[in-house]
Amino acid sequence: MTDTTSRTSLSRREFLKAAGIVGVTATMSTPTLRLLKPQTQRTEAQGEEKWVPTICMMCPAACQLLVRVRDGKIEKIEGNPKGPINLGKICARGQSALFRTYNPDRLKKPLIRNDPGQRGSFTGFTEASWDQALDAVASHLKKLISEGRIKEVAMIGGWPLCLYLEPLMKAFAETIGTPNAIGIPGGACFFPKAFGWSSAIGVGTHAQILTDYENIKYLVVIRRNFFGSISVVHGTRAGQKIGNYKLVVVDPRFSETAAKADLWLPIRPGTDLAFLLALINVVISEGLYDADFLRKFTNAPMLVAEDGTPLTAGTDAAGKIKYLVWDLAQNKAVKHEEAILPALEGEFTVGDKKAKPVFQILKEKVADYTPEWAEKITGIPAATIRQVGIEFGKTRPAAVDTGWHDPKYKNSVMTWRAAAILNALVGGLIKDGIIITGVGSTATPTPDVSEESVMRIWGTKQGVAMASKGFTFQGFLDAIEKGDPYKISTVFLFTTNLAMTGPDSTRWRNAFKKLEKVIAVDIYPNDTVLYADIVLPEHSFLERDDPLYGMAYAPVLGFHTRVAAVQPLYDTRHVIDIVVGIVKRLGEDYYNKFWVNFAKALGAADPQAMGAKLKDAYEKEGVKGIRKVQASARNLDVAKLESEGLIVVKDAVTLRKEMIQKTLNGQLLTPSGRIEIFSFALNNIKAKKGYQPYWDPIVAWAEPEVYGKADGKTTFYVVYGRVPTMTHTSTADEPFLSVLTPEFKRMAWINRSVAESLGIKKGDKIKLISVETGASVEAVAFPTDLVREDTIWVSSDFGHKSEALHFTKFGVPYHTLTGVKADPVAGGIMSQEVVVRVEKA
Numbered sequence: 001m002t003d004t005t006s007r008t009s010l011s012r013r014e015f016l017k018a019a020g021i022v023g024v025t026a027t028m029s030t031p032t033l034r035l036l037k038p039q040t041q042r043t044e045a046q047g048e049e050k051w052v053p054t055i056c057m058m059c060p061a062a063c064q065l066l067v068r069v070r071d072g073k074i075e076k077i078e079g080n081p082k083g084p085i086n087l088g089k090i091c092a093r094g095q096s097a098l099f100r101t102y103n104p105d106r107l108k109k110p111l112i113r114n115d116p117g118q119r120g121s122f123t124g125f126t127e128a129s130w131d132q133a134l135d136a137v138a139s140h141l142k143k144l145i146s147e148g149r150i151k152e153v154a155m156i157g158g159w160p161l162c163l164y165l166e167p168l169m170k171a172f173a174e175t176i177g178t179p180n181a182i183g184i185p186g187g188a189c190f191f192p193k194a195f196g197w198s199s200a201i202g203v204g205t206h207a208q209i210l211t212d213y214e215n216i217k218y219l220v221v222i223r224r225n226f227f228g229s230i231s232v233v234h235g236t237r238a239g240q241k242i243g244n245y246k247l248v249v250v251d252p253r254f255s256e257t258a259a260k261a262d263l264w265l266p267i268r269p270g271t272d273l274a275f276l277l278a279l280i281n282v283v284i285s286e287g288l289y290d291a292d293f294l295r296k297f298t299n300a301p302m303l304v305a306e307d308g309t310p311l312t313a314g315t316d317a318a319g320k321i322k323y324l325v326w327d328l329a330q331n332k333a334v335k336h337e338e339a340i341l342p343a344l345e346g347e348f349t350v351g352d353k354k355a356k357p358v359f360q361i362l363k364e365k366v367a368d369y370t371p372e373w374a375e376k377i378t379g380i381p382a383a384t385i386r387q388v389g390i391e392f393g394k395t396r397p398a399a400v401d402t403g404w405h406d407p408k409y410k411n412s413v414m415t416w417r418a419a420a421i422l423n424a425l426v427g428g429l430i431k432d433g434i435i436i437t438g439v440g441s442t443a444t445p446t447p448d449v450s451e452e453s454v455m456r457i458w459g460t461k462q463g464v465a466m467a468s469k470g471f472t473f474q475g476f477l478d479a480i481e482k483g484d485p486y487k488i489s490t491v492f493l494f495t496t497n498l499a500m501t502g503p504d505s506t507r508w509r510n511a512f513k514k515l516e517k518v519i520a521v522d523i524y525p526n527d528t529v530l531y532a533d534i535v536l537p538e539h540s541f542l543e544r545d546d547p548l549y550g551m552a553y554a555p556v557l558g559f560h561t562r563v564a565a566v567q568p569l570y571d572t573r574h575v576i577d578i579v580v581g582i583v584k585r586l587g588e589d590y591y592n593k594f595w596v597n598f599a600k601a602l603g604a605a606d607p608q609a610m611g612a613k614l615k616d617a618y619e620k621e622g623v624k625g626i627r628k629v630q631a632s633a634r635n636l637d638v639a640k641l642e643s644e645g646l647i648v649v650k651d652a653v654t655l656r657k658e659m660i661q662k663t664l665n666g667q668l669l670t671p672s673g674r675i676e677i678f679s680f681a682l683n684n685i686k687a688k689k690g691y692q693p694y695w696d697p698i699v700a701w702a703e704p705e706v707y708g709k710a711d712g713k714t715t716f717y718v719v720y721g722r723v724p725t726m727t728h729t730s731t732a733d734e735p736f737l738s739v740l741t742p743e744f745k746r747m748a749w750i751n752r753s754v755a756e757s758l759g760i761k762k763g764d765k766i767k768l769i770s771v772e773t774g775a776s777v778e779a780v781a782f783p784t785d786l787v788r789e790d791t792i793w794v795s796s797d798f799g800h801k802s803e804a805l806h807f808t809k810f811g812v813p814y815h816t817l818t819g820v821k822a823d824p825v826a827g828g829i830m831s832q833e834v835v836v837r838v839e840k841a
């Protein structure tokens with residue numbers, strides 16, 4: 001690890017000068033306050049201030065902002081008080097977002113290099129005009145097209161693109177003719193968790209479901225840290241009501257959320273599923289479940305034959321599966337909606353078949369998952385598990401939190417499925433506890449990707465059940481290195497720092513060196529950008545107008561946008577202008593096709609007509625024109641949208657009522673339209689692949705790969721999390737945030753008594769060595785009682801090597817330790833299936 005201290009402080013002074021912030025010394029102790037104060041005083045006497053609405057892009061939480069601008073300069077950023085997402089609040093990263101525009105390290109002009117041998121460093125680049133850079137991209141694509149090699153192009157997106165403009169990337173890919181375009185967040189962030197939830201309620205991404213923090217009375221949080229891995233929509237809501245609910249935080253280390261909890265349960269990593277199964281056991285065996293909810297809202301009464309086949313009765317007009325229940329009132333099997341009192345328990349004879357309600361099977365299944373059983377697996381005392389189970393069952397509303405990030409283990413899907421089932425048992429779904437957001441209420445099923453895509457072919461080969469969704473970007477490695485299933489020669493990196501955020505990051509770095517051409521769209525010379533041949537710098541988010549977006553996360557249905565707060569400082573472009581600039585150079589046909597594909601990817605009912613409108617509007621007014629077309633297609637008042645930044649079309653009360661009604665009517669996105677205690681999706685996987693607990697149609701214990709592999713003496717589980725003042729690897733170079741982040745959050749946490757026995761002291765350099773691959777990474781030790789004895793905790797935000805970043809400091813690039821894997825259901829990266837040895841460096 002390089003010592004960056006001296007260049008950091010020097011550059012900070014330079015930065016302050018560059019940002020025009022005078023009167024600030026580099027010796028400040030509370031930089032936040034002192035930095036902002038002089039500027040406020042200095043500008044009071046000057047031009048008129050204006051407040052410009054936008055959406056924060058410092059992390060994926062999409063907080064709604066107001067930006068104070070005077071004399072063409074950004075002075076201050078605040079939460080938009082009208083914003084239903086963050087309710088006027090923002091975090092430290094949002095506050096410091098102005099440095100995203102004024103950071104001197106930004107990419108300021110397109111860059112081209114001719115010697116691919118220099119990939120991996122910032123040397124060898126020459127500044128280019130936009131015409132030169134876009135011509136270079138277009139001529140490479142033309143060459144691939146003329147040689148019939150266009151499928152060799154892969155487009156990989158990071159969260160800043162995927163959250164907002166994945167349709168742009170997909171339309172670009174479709175237009176040039178490659179099936180290989182995917183964002184990394186699906187496999188690296190959320191799909192296993194989302195699929196676990198959606199197997200029960202039809203939706204499950206963090207944008208689609210929200211814990212009802214306003215009303216909750218008992219909250220169990222697993223694998224999540226909403227006060228540390230912040231998104232204000234969750235943190236604010238949970239924080240404002242703290243004290244109104246009992247908070248139980250399950251985490252192998254003492255997180256920021258654990259610090260606010262009534263009960264912290266330091267669980268053995270990867271075993272939350274056993275904990276949840278034992279809670280289910282307690283809730284059922286103590287009779288604390290909500291039978292009425294289960295009967296009305298879920299398929300818990302559905303009859304399942306002895307051979308495991310559900311008794312179905314065709315589909316309705318909307319394609320939803322109809323099924324039979326035993327009606328105790330009529331004493332016969334009828335369709336669910338025709339029953340007066342569906343049975344939850346017992347065994348019945350229907351025709352020549354013996355069948356039991358799903359709830360009965362669940363009860364029998366979890367009978368062995370006692371707190372005593374779970375204690376052995378999780379390390380949490382049985383008495384504590386029983387106590388939590390009883391409290392959870394007796395308090396209403398109670399819920400297991402939605403979670404956000406979890407591609408961590410082989411059993412991640414089943415873990416979140418168990419959370420959903422536990423919530424259903426106490427009526428904590430949709431009506432209470434976990435609610436469906438506006439974005440969730442309008443969700444449609446994720447389409448399959450092309451059968452020819454590398455992601456899908458690779459995922460299928462790995463045996464990933466949901467390979468058709470194409471989230472398995474890991475597959476590009478084999479394609480680049482070995483041409484398997486075919487060669488990928490050209491990669492577009494759209495706003496991703498894949499050289500740090502992809503598992504087995506060293507392998508990614510080496511793979512980038514093997515490519516014919518690498519093109520990166522970014523704002524910073526991050527580690528990944530150093531591997532590019534053509535660098536296309538984007539405007540910062542505060543310098544740009546954006547299209548219209550659905551309001552994710554909020555419990556309302558609404559739309560919002562970005563309005564440019566200031567003119568671009570440098571020779572940068574909007575990513576839409578970049579893509580349009582490329583397709584235009586490919587010729588009129590491609591250009592026209594692009595607009596239709598873009599309209600299609602945006603979900604237009606008539607892509608031809610919408611495409612023509614978008615093209616026309618863009619030619620007249622650029623991105624603002626696109627926004628106008630989108631807004632008028634939804635009958636939204638464009639002037640209001642541009643002045644306030646957002647429009648709510650359905651409030652929280654109306655939305656919730658509608659969702660409850662939809663659930664009762666059987667209109668959820670699940671195959672049966674109801675909450676599925678028996679999952680038809682998982683049952684399909686079972687039919688195709690045979691039975692494994694990882695896709696049990698109801699729920700079952702399934703081990704993580706690392707289970708039992710760390711002894712806490714010489715071998716350890718590695719768990720990671722985020723730091724409140726950092727976002728993944730993209731904020732390490734923010735001068736302000738870098739100063740705000742305490743050093744111990746960059747260190748590797750190791751249990752104090754374990755550290756003592758290994759002779760490791762605070763600040764010692766240590767090595768974490770992967771038991772599986774032998775890969776090793778250096779870290780600075782932080783001995784503490786706040787982590788389990790068998791566990792090492794690291795922040796996932798650090799470890800940059802780029803010499804072009806001047807404000808980064810030390811940290812652990814943990815993805816050098818992770819291998820390339822895929823969980824068997826969702827294809828998630830299994831980012832914590834790692835056991836390490838610890839040595840003094």
Ligand SMILES: Nc1nc2c(c(=O)[nH]1)N[C@H]1C(S)=C(S)[C@@H](COP(=O)(O)OP(=O)(O)OC[C@H]3O[C@@H](n4cnc5c(=O)[nH]c(N)nc54)[C@H](O)[C@@H]3O)O[C@H]1N2
Binds near residue numbers: 498729731
């Ligand atoms: N090491 C590590 N790996 C991880 C994670 C982690 O925390 N650490 N988290 C996992 C998760 S949950 C996720 S969601 C993924 C995220 O993976 P990535 O999407 O790769 O996340 P970041 O590290 O934030 O990198 C985002 C990139 O976008 C650039 N960027 C930021 N704003 C803009 C913009 O306005 N325009 C353009 N063009 N570029 C911009 C940044 O400079 C940075 O290079 O990573 C997964 N992998």
Ligand SMILES: Nc1nc2c(c(=O)[nH]1)N[C@H]1C(S)=C(S)[C@@H](COP(=O)(O)OP(=O)(O)OC[C@H]3O[C@@H](n4cnc5c(=O)[nH]c(N)nc54)[C@H](O)[C@@H]3O)O[C@H]1N2
Binds near residue numbers: 720
């Ligand atoms: N400050 C900040 N906030 C962010 C982000 C960021 O980069 N920085 N990124 C955003 C994004 S894209 C995402 S995906 C979310 C992620 O936010 P979260 O969903 O909260 O995910 P993590 O931070 O990965 O992990 C949360 C906690 O899980 C604990 N943990 C690890 N393994 C286990 C386990 O096996 N069992 C249990 N019970 N706990 C475990 C970790 O110690 C950590 O405290 O944060 C979002 N908000």
Ligand code: SF4
Binds near residue numbers: 056057062093231
């Ligand atoms: S949580 Fe913070 S960084 Fe993320 S969008 Fe909100 S204000 Fe921005």
Ligand SMILES: [Mo]
Binds near residue numbers: 405
């Ligand atoms: Mo994420």
